[in-house]
Amino acid sequence: MQQTTIALIGFYVIIAIMLGFAAMVLLKIINGTIDLDGLVSEPINPQHPQFTGKASLSRFQFLIFTFVIAGLYLLLRIEHGTFVDIPETVLGLLGISGGSFVVSKAVGNMEGASPKTPANTPVAPPSPTAGGTGSPAGGPQ
């Protein structure tokens, strides 16, 4: 068997595995096995992370920036047929957004760990909302 044929078969197998992974992740997200309900919520109490709190602006910001920049990069990569350069300012934007997310998370964890704040007390799970499953958001999967 020629080396190029072996390389091609290996390439097909690797691509099939990667596409299979991607499809499984998407399927599990769609059918709810991978729970995204608490995607932009911050946990009220780090000791009880299954009870999610209110939505976090920094998480939401990071999510949207990532989607827009990753989507744009993918489109441009396909248009050009080769890897395109990512401008430093775009990397800076992601860095600022990611940094804000990390600082916000650290402050949120400090709030949860502080004995004087009500956030340290165990809280009841949020009441089911319209369209909800009735289980706490971000709960056990």
Next chain:
Amino acid sequence: MVWQLGELIQACLIAWMAALAAVVAMKLFSGRISLNGILAATPNGGFDPTRVQSALIFLFIIGGYALQGLDAVATRGPMPEIPETLLVLLTGSNGVYLTGKIVRHRMAG
């Protein structure tokens, strides 16, 4: 053959990314991914000005960049730059938001 497979993979990648974005958007709009209190400092509080200004500046920057990006895709141009002034604006805006959050934490603690 390889070239056709490459096109197929590209189509699969775009479809996967679009489907992921669509699922997240649908969950956001249906309320399954909750945005409750995103502009409030506490779960039951009112609007927090530091969050409102941060959200407005973020929407302004990402909206402008998305439009520039669509233009770049249409014209087969390079990935668009973001003006440094906008980066400074975003840094300041996020700084104000985080300062407000830290100050509230210190006052509460």
